[in-house]
Amino acid sequence: MEQTIAWPRVAIVLKGYPRLSETFIAQEILGLKQLGLKLTLVSLRLPTDEREHPVHGEIAEVPNYLPEYLYTDPLRVFRAWRIARKLPFYAEAKRQFLRDWRRDPTPNRGRRFGQALVLAAEMPADVGLIYVHFLHTPGSVARYAGRMLGLPFAVSAHAKDIWTLQDWEKREKLADCAFLVTCTAANAEHLQALAPDPARVGLVYHGLDFGRFPPPDDGAPDDGDRDGRDRDGRDPARPVKLLTVGRLVDKKGYRGLFDALALLPAGCHWRLDIIGGGPLKAELKARAKALGLADRITFLGAMAQAEILERYRTADIFPLNCRVSDDGDRDGLPNVLMEAQSQRLLCVSTRVSAIPELIIDGETGLLVPPNDPEAFAAALSRAIADPALRRRLAEAGLDRVTRHFGYAAGVKTIFRRIGETLGRRA
Known part of the structure; x- marks a missing residue:
């Protein structure tokens, strides 16, 4: 049962949405929404999967899809730049981007800044926090846009986005973000060692929604051959x-x-x-x-x-x-x-x-x-x-x-940290 709370809206930035391989993210979004969080979704990429999980339908939010490649929608990017350059902290965000560019002069880095221009220019006025999944590319887009708008950003970090990112970039994002949660103790230990304030990094397992994965109906261990699980590999007819x-x-x-x-x-x-x-x-x-x-x-x-x-x-x-x-x-x-x-x-x-x-x-x-x-x-x-x-x-x-490993406790932890961040900003 969804409820409503008086907090500002949260923009949740995703690399792609919806994705079959990332239903744990959708499960979290739905849990936050059911706790009363007002949210808007932003995706850096259009969906590529032909199917959706039921949880995506339950979320019932249509994302704002940023241009994945800037050359596909140059007018949108140009309009966004004209708006973003008038924002009070645009010059600061641009300096931040140029510092990063000198250390990582790649087309991907430039694309991140272009997407951040669009995100900042099109951000709903009632958003009080940008919460991003994945520390690498999405984290940069959220960080640049947050800096332009003077909004805090927070991160949920997972796997590839941590271990393929250079340490200098992890350190700087950890110094700037309001908080970061990650889904394994190994991740948390690594990021806490890089953070200026280790308390900023929290361990939150994704967990499982047992309403979607109830145990098998019989509720008891197998004994004998009720469902064929006595197979031992000796019978070629019963592999x-x-x-x-x-x-x-x-x-x-x-x-x-x-x-x-x-x-x-x-x-x-x-x-x-x-x-x-x-x-x-x-x-x-x-x-x-x-x-x-x-x-x-x-x-x-x-x-x-x-x-x-x-x-x-x-x-x-x-x-x-x-x-x-x-x-x-x-x-x-x-x-x-x-x-x-x-x-x-x-x-x-x-x-x-x-x-x-x-x-x-x-x-x-x-x-x-x-x-x-x-x-x-x-x-x-x-x-x-x-x-x-x-x-x-x-x-x-x-x-x-x-x-x-139930998911509800983790969602409540993230909800609490979002509330603390919005409360500090207010």
Whole structure:
């Protein structure tokens, strides 16, 4: 039930909206709106996904889409500049941009300032705070626009935006922002070390909305073959069902996952379904074929939430072979692991970022070092051959995720910090 509060409006700046891969952001926006926050959405990019999750419809807000590339709408950018240059702090924002440009003289940097001109010129008059998801490009747009308007900006930082950004830029944004929240303890520790005031950085797990991911109906651990989860890989007619969900990008570790699957014994029968699209699809299909796995792996593409939920409930094991990419990009705490655990599904993953904050090896799932196909294969082999182990760890995973990783507490923390910021400004 939504309520109303007397605070000024908050402009929430997003890299792209709506996005299937970022429903955790939409979940947060909906939670803030239900708590009574007046908001307006701004997106740096037009949507590219063909589908939406139900949460986007519930938010029921149409974003202001900034020009992704300035040359696509030069008149809009020029009109924005004519308005923005008359703002009281425009000269200060321009000096800030030029300082950044000298250290990062790239077209992307110039585009950020152009988008900030449009954001500042078109900002609703009743906005009192700019709250941005992702510290890198969106963070720069929000920072420049906030400086022009004399508005505070706050940040929710996640993964790639932290670990691929240079330290000088992180330090300066941390010095300027009203507050920053991030979704893993590893992220928080790193950013607190760079912040002039470590208290400005807070840990807020995204968490899961259990109303959207209720536990399976039976409410009890599997015993026997009620839903087929006694499969142990020995019967070729009843292969163990593996499921993974995630964009086809390097940090998800699909190459290493395929290498691990190729190491499983010939008499071990399994099938893998992959939900998600991305730039590595052609390469991964070729790799599966070269390893002799093509007939066991199915690429399903993007799916709606209800379809994914059903897939969780009929799978046996959820492998997610996360890694740190060569450019430093990595996952924070993948929501799909929490989703899988909420459906009493055993997760096999790696010790990357905050995954060990969720999964305790040997207690609530199985963890191995990243970039180690042999170790991943050994963990998969153990899980495939032992249905009782799967049931025990999956039940413990469900208990842990429901006790410690609900989303409501995090949304309330962000809501409180927004209120404190708006109160200080008033």
